[in-house]
Amino acid sequence: PTLRKHSIATIGADxxxxxxxxxxxxxxxxxxxxxxxxxxxxxxxxxSSETYKKTGQYIPDGGLEQLQKHDAILFGAVGAPDxxxxxxxxxxxxxxxxPFQQYANVRPTKIFRGTESPLRKANPGDLDWVIVRENxxxxxxxxxxxxxxxxxxxIATEVSIFTRHSVERLIRFAFETARxxxxxxxxxxxxxxxxxxxxxxxxxxxxxxxxxxxxxxxxKMLVDAMTCRMVLDPKSLDTIVATNLHADILSDLAAALxxxxxxxxxxxxxxxxxxxxxxxxxxxxxxxxxxxxxANPVATFWTASEMLIWLGEDxxxxxxxxxxxxVTERGVRTRDLGGSAGTKEVTEAVCAELEVIY
Ligand code: NAI
Ligand code: MG
Numbered sequence: 148p149t150l151r152k153h154s155i156a157t158i159g160a161d162x163x164x165x166x167x168x169x170x171x172x173x174x175x176x177x178x179x180x181x182x183x184x185x186x187x188x189x190x191x192x193x194x195s196s197e198t199y200k201k202t203g204q205y206i207p208d209g210g211l212e213q214l215q216k217h218d219a220i221l222f223g224a225v226g227a228p229d230x231x232x233x234x235x236x237x238x239x240x241x242x243x244x245x246p247f248q249q250y251a252n253v254r255p256t257k258i259f260r261g262t263e264s265p266l267r268k269a270n271p272g273d274l275d276w277v278i279v280r281e282n283x284x285x286x287x288x289x290x291x292x293x294x295x296x297x298x299x300x301x302i303a304t305e306v307s308i309f310t311r312h313s314v315e316r317l318i319r320f321a322f323e324t325a326r327x328x329x330x331x332x333x334x335x336x337x338x339x340x341x342x343x344x345x346x347x348x349x350x351x352x353x354x355x356x357x358x359x360x361x362x363x364x365x366x367k368m369l370v371d372a373m374t375c376r377m378v379l380d381p382k383s384l385d386t387i388v389a390t391n392l393h394a395d396i397l398s399d400l401a402a403a404l405x406x407x408x409x410x411x412x413x414x415x416x417x418x419x420x421x422x423x424x425x426x427x428x429x430x431x432x433x434x435x436x437x438x439x440x441x442a443n444p445v446a447t448f449w450t451a452s453e454m455l456i457w458l459g460e461d462x463x464x465x466x467x468x469x470x471x472x473x474v475t476e477r478g479v480r481t482r483d484l485g486g487s488a489g490t491k492e493v494t495e496a497v498c499a500e501l502e503v504i505y
Pocket of ligand 2: 395396399
């Protein structure tokens with residue numbers, strides 16, 4: 148039988164990014180070789196804040212065309228202490244997400260077996276969510292400006308853009324995501340009491356789209372009340388959809404409630420599949436622990452598993468997650484999860500567990 152082939156672009160970028168991406172590639176290579184029904188080809192791109200400081204560019208001319216040739220992108224994290232964060236974010240991560248129209252940013256969170264939530268009463272199974280975040284416009288559309296810089300009468304505007312086109316496709320994607328999960332339940336988050344234009348349109352579009360999903364139950368929340376519900380009643384939630392900014396904040400809260408930012412994955416999907424989708428751990432470049440070999444690679448492993456599902460390798464994706472959870476359950480955990488293992492130990496333990504599972 149012919150092997151299914153997937154070509155993956157990797158961009159480790161800054162801080163712990165390259166460390167966790169190396170761990171992810173190691174585990175993926177192991178998985179593909181054990182599975183034997185598919186092949187993964189990796190091409191590494193060394194785009195980072197170092198490149199930017201040397202050349203003035205994060206992505207060289209023609210870079211996006213090079214990425215375009217791949218089936219998926221595995222991304223580490225960008226951000227360096229000596230480059231302003233808005234420069235690094237806009238010139239690397241958003242410079243890929245926006246032109247590739249990766250409009251759905253999907254962030255699953257759960258409490259792993261063998262790990263603890265900071266919520267006293269929450270155990271594995273009590274918190275199992277997928278947050279769907281609008282990823283191309285909204286509060287991060289890049290509209291606005293500054294005038295009279297440095298003067299006492301300086302003005303800055305940050306204009307949110309909500310288009311019916313983008314909101315509708317995103318909410319439709321969220322209903323489809325909810326439909327694929329056992330509970331078939333979606334919570335639509337807005338702030339339509341205070342933000343009376345864009346957010347009211349979101350609510351209206353959600354009500355319209357819901358008519359095409361009779362089998363999905365849904366409810367609505369204001370974003371501030373949503374933070375309380377996440378903390379006080381995590382079991383009452385399943386799939387959640389929100390704007391670029393709101394879901395950015397809610398998903399960091401979700402990761403913390405599940406135990407650590409070091410386990411949470413993100414997918415940036417172009418659901419039309421015209422462009423490659425991009426997969427990354429939620430966390431940043433974590434310069435405080437970079438180079439020490441202590442970064443938790445679990446977020447990247449879960450990210451890799453989400454990528455495999457997108458590529459149609461559901462079986463391998465499931466085995467990867469089973470291995471990761473077996474390892475956390477056995478107590479091979481990094482410091483952020485209360486353990487003492489390093490990146491390398493966790494990676495090797497997952498590879499060894501894969502050998503057992505296959
Ligand atoms: P961060 O996620 O890098 O770090 C926050 C805290 O979590 C730190 O104490 C860090 O040590 C810890 N942490 C993060 N990932 C971990 C892991 N895998 N294992 C163990 N501990 C982990 O967020 P921060 O400090 O706000 O940002 C640092 C830089 O990363 C900034 O330049 C920021 O702009 C950038 N950033 C980039 C992102 C991306 O590329 N998608 C996302 C978030 C931040
Ligand atoms: Mg964030």
